[in-house]
Amino acid sequence: MITPEIAKNIVEKIKGIKPxxxxxxxxxxxxxxxxxxxxxxxxxxxIATRSTESGITVYLNQTSVSGAKFPEEMFPxxxxxxxxxxxxxxxxGDKGLSSSAARLPxxxxxxxxxxxISVSTPDVFQRILDWYFSINGVSAKGxxxxxxxxxxxxxxxxxxxxxxxxxxxxxxxxxxxxxADSEDxxxxxxxxxxxxxxxxxxxxxxxxxxxxxxxxxxxxxxxxPFDLLCEKGGETIHVEVKGSRTKLDTVILTINEVSDAENxxxxxxxxxxxQIVVERLGDELVASGGxxxxxxxxxxxxxxxxxxxxxxxLPDESQWKFLx
Numbered sequence: 001m002i003t004p005e006i007a008k009n010i011v012e013k014i015k016g017i018k019p020x021x022x023x024x025x026x027x028x029x030x031x032x033x034x035x036x037x038x039x040x041x042x043x044x045x046x047i048a049t050r051s052t053e054s055g056i057t058v059y060l061n062q063t064s065v066s067g068a069k070f071p072e073e074m075f076p077x078x079x080x081x082x083x084x085x086x087x088x089x090x091x092x093g094d095k096g097l098s099s100s101a102a103r104l105p106x107x108x109x110x111x112x113x114x115x116x117i118s119v120s121t122p123d124v125f126q127r128i129l130d131w132y133f134s135i136n137g138v139s140a141k142g143x144x145x146x147x148x149x150x151x152x153x154x155x156x157x158x159x160x161x162x163x164x165x166x167x168x169x170x171x172x173x174x175x176x177x178x179x180a181d182s183e184d185x186x187x188x189x190x191x192x193x194x195x196x197x198x199x200x201x202x203x204x205x206x207x208x209x210x211x212x213x214x215x216x217x218x219x220x221x222x223x224x225p226f227d228l229l230c231e232k233g234g235e236t237i238h239v240e241v242k243g244s245r246t247k248l249d250t251v252i253l254t255i256n257e258v259s260d261a262e263n264x265x266x267x268x269x270x271x272x273x274x275q276i277v278v279e280r281l282g283d284e285l286v287a288s289g290g291x292x293x294x295x296x297x298x299x300x301x302x303x304x305x306x307x308x309x310x311x312x313x314l315p316d317e318s319q320w321k322f323l324x
Contacts, residue, residue, distance in 0.1 A: 035100035042223030044104035055120040059101035062113040082116040203287035204243025204273040225256035270298040
């Protein structure tokens with residue numbers, strides 16, 4: 001049987017994971033009373049501090065870092081007890097889940113579909129973390145999942161049109177992002193080197209942040225399904241940021257990113273920084289240069305979208321020929 005403390009210890013062994021402590025009150029700088037909360041690669045997790053008869057209660061986004069939906073059939077010793085679709089308010093308008101979880105951006109039903117899971121054993125919890133955070137490209141089966149993490153060369157990618165402006169701002173700034181750099185000419189693909197990917201992502205988002213701050217917006221890193229939340233007075237903009245070392249004519253968009261941009265309740269912008277130069281200085285990678293461009297009031301048109309891959313559910317055993 002797993003306990004909240006065991007789960008907490010398992011999570012804290014993940015390199016690079018960050019605790020989300022209370023920001024005010026008696027518990028400032030500590031976990032909140034009802035949840036151990038963490039962030040990793042723009043995904044959040046909240047572990048309820050009270051045990052249940054079957055183990056622990058965990059709040060997660062309904063999709064992993066790599067965009068995969070939760071594969072319930074792979075975790076027989078866990079149960080999805082509740083799902084909270086985007087816009088869910090609960091019976092009393094309180095979002096329907098613990099406030100300690102609902103305050104985390106990627107779990108907040110105002111912007112993301114989330115879920116509550118009951119987990120029984122440490123092993124299952126560890127495998128759920130592997131799936132959720134896509135740690136080292138490990139799937140729930142403990143195998144490298146190329147379908148989830150890689151974009152094949154030559155596959156058609158969603159396209160975009162953009163107005164452009166140049167930037168000579170240099171130097172990376174602290175931030176987080178989720179998008180991949182490109183190795184293919186003109187197409188945003190998956191940058192295999194995590195250090196290089198991080199340098200490109202952080203730099204692209206820092207350029208976007210500076211742009212909106214210069215326009216008087218308060219900018220907050222969000223994560224998924226968009227990168228930056230920009231607010232000024234009564235104006236709200238959801239900004240999707242894409243970065244690349246090459247010149248882009250296509251970018252990768254997830255289903256959630258497209259759905260968010262299509263929502264008429266807010267303005268969405270697509271901000272692209274390509275042709276970024278990354279150099280190694282000592283032990284660090286430093287990004288500079290690049291060409292920044294933005295589409296304001298961006299709504300992805302269907303004719304500009306192209307599928308990049310498909311998920312195929314295998315048929316039942318009657319349709320297979322089994323080999324000895």
